[in-house]
Amino acid sequence: MGKLVIACSQFQSQVADLLPCNKGRKSQLVYGLLNCYSLLDKFDYVIAKPYCDKKELLKFHAELYIDALLNSSYDRLLPYDEDESSWSQLLEMAKDWSHRHETQVTTHWSTRAQLYEYFQGLRSRKRSAADVESDDERHEIDGKAFNLEGDCPIFSYLPMYCQVVTGATLRLADYIELNSQDERTIAINWDGGRHHAMKKRASGFCYVNDIVLLIQKLRSKGFQKLTYVDFDLHHGDGVERAFQFSSNVQTISMHLFECGFFPTTGSLEDSKKGKNIANIPLAHGLDDEYLDEIVTKVVIPLIDHHSPQAIVIQCGGDGLMGDEYNEWQLTIRGLCENILKIVSNYSNCSVVLLGGGGYNPTVMSRFYAYLTGKLIDPKFLQDEDAIIPEHTFIDAYHDEHYKFWAYEIEGSLLRKTLKNENKSQFINEVKKHYGI
Template identity: 30%
Template sequence: MNDRTLWIDNSACGIYRFHDDHPFHPIRLELTKDLLHACGALRQEQMILPLSLHEGEHEVDLIHRTDFVRCVAALSGKTLNDDAVKLAAQYGMESDGDTPFFPGIHEAAAGIVAGSLAAADAVMSGRADHALHLAGGLHHAFPERASGFCVYNDAAAANSWIRRKYGARVMYIDTDVHHGDGVQWFFYTDPDVFTLSIHETGKFLFPGTGFHHERGAATGYGACLNLSMEPYTEDASWLECFERGVQTAVQAFKPDVIVSQHGCDAHAFDPLAHIHCSMKIYREMPRIIHELAAQYTQGRWIALGGGGYDHWRVVPRAWSLLWLEMTGHPLLKQIDASPLGGDLPEQWPTVKSARRPAHLPATWLDDTAAWTPMPRREEITEKNRTMMDIALQHLV
């Protein structure tokens, strides 16, 4: 078991909350911690606090446009600033949109940046081999506007901080079902930050980008890889493409550190996408990243959260599997030895909510044999392989 893995305390990030009916809800974080505590897999001595809000705000000021940050701050007060409300839509924060403003939005978003900076600092300083900040991973935010539930881009902030302070080459790996567009465009011309995103093709899913021809520009050409998967892709094809893509990219780029984003919305249960994967990919992708970090970056691995909108059935299991892999917890041997991963703790969940589903999974992994088989499986698999051949042309 790896005792040099740190958990960034995300309890304060519960204030990053748009409204009770919004899919990006902090109950996901509470349920994950609840599951890990029920397994005895999360101890107080493994937890550290985010950096200060001031340090988070400082990094926000460095990567985001000043007028945007001023507008977010003006929308953050209990008393609304009329001028800022008129400008909110211009900055991606319509009151009835995907990323509505709310009281405290600036402090909440800057606090998430502070958490991801703490993860980066723990690893790059040598205090830890790995660090996990599940409240982070807000990968859709742009320098000049909010987008896709994301106000400030904590992943881009961590990457920029690592580059500026340590001059390290950063491999950013994004496993969210939605293209990691914000992080990609932040570093599209930077040869020292490689951005890799596996996601459902933008032909059918927000944000409509992330195609294989997006490979970086100017001196950054070649430091970008997009694996755009067909709708209804299943485990075997998803993992085949992911493993081939990340191994090729890491071998070509030779990073000093891996920063990974672990949105878990490529699951068949997720309501906001069309991929048909099971919990198996959330066991295997962290394992693959862990092995690459051990081989190429002396173990340096910073992991962030992200999307995932089946709050009860998917996110807690997926994020718990990530933490178990990062810590090398003994429970993994039991999970790997059982076809369905073994039973979840009987006492989980203890979180009370009127939105709790009537039926929750009883095992770590899914019984996909009970699922209706996907039509066009072979056709989808071949389309994904063809995409991969084209996407990797500039790296092989």
């Protein structure tokens, strides 16, 4: 198995849930399930207080953009965002559960201001000269210039969010060594995987491209050849563009490609615009069987050809049954099996697993808990009738009758069957396109 590392804590999950599309609960529900299944106890290292400084962010992003993101005037409650009820919704749930079970609520910050106060204590010990200097140069920011609007709005404590979530990914690299005498490292940050962020602007709910920064850090540690694999419903455009002309970094993205679907890039033809790009544009209704064919017949041969020393996998879950997009119909088990196929197929490679899209928080918590469990123990959660264990956030699963496989059970009202518009002959077209 090798060395297991994960960036995960109550602090990190509450910071990650500042991101509006997390709906105040996605990351905390993941953390809750990882805890109630005792999965964190199985890791060799758990990073609980992640942080990165401005200097690290500048390894990829433009300084004017980073200055905008880290503007100290955003590290507070913004005037239009003072209501704590949405962000602290799980605290009330935790209090109710603790009252019923006559226990105390574990460390849980009840306000964002309290969370920031804790963050300041972390930051004061780890700040670089660039951070201190930039504090003295704050000025009015034109958010539109950096696309800090629409799906990438400025929100309360945005700088803290960027430094903690990106730091969680970058700290994983501290545990990964080239030609280590130990076994390989498998490292996880389910809050990372922000694959749309560009060098000079935010995009698609992504502000800092932690994936690009991670790959650059691994390259600086001596890793020459790396492969990036993206399972998200959306094209991994930010990562692809960053390494468009790199012979050493291979980018592979499987994604929905339809007219007008964000980010509208990622065609087979687009793959010709760089040195080591592999786009696999897919249609509506993708299912487990077709994904399995794609991974077996296309993705693995592509990785084999590149012979990477480390692999980074973006594990987006917006193609799962139950997701708000309702575009693909992957099951948790089916998606996990294909991710694990890559992990197991390259047993000499260190692997970093990052999060990504996914807009039904209770589906995503199941997905990341199951994938984490299967990485640790292949026999994890084999019961078809599995019930979500009793824990602090159990009430979040009430509408799904607490069933782990609620969205995948045959006959379930929550299960939706889509027409698979992906054609078998397309796989041969892709193989021919990439010469495999």
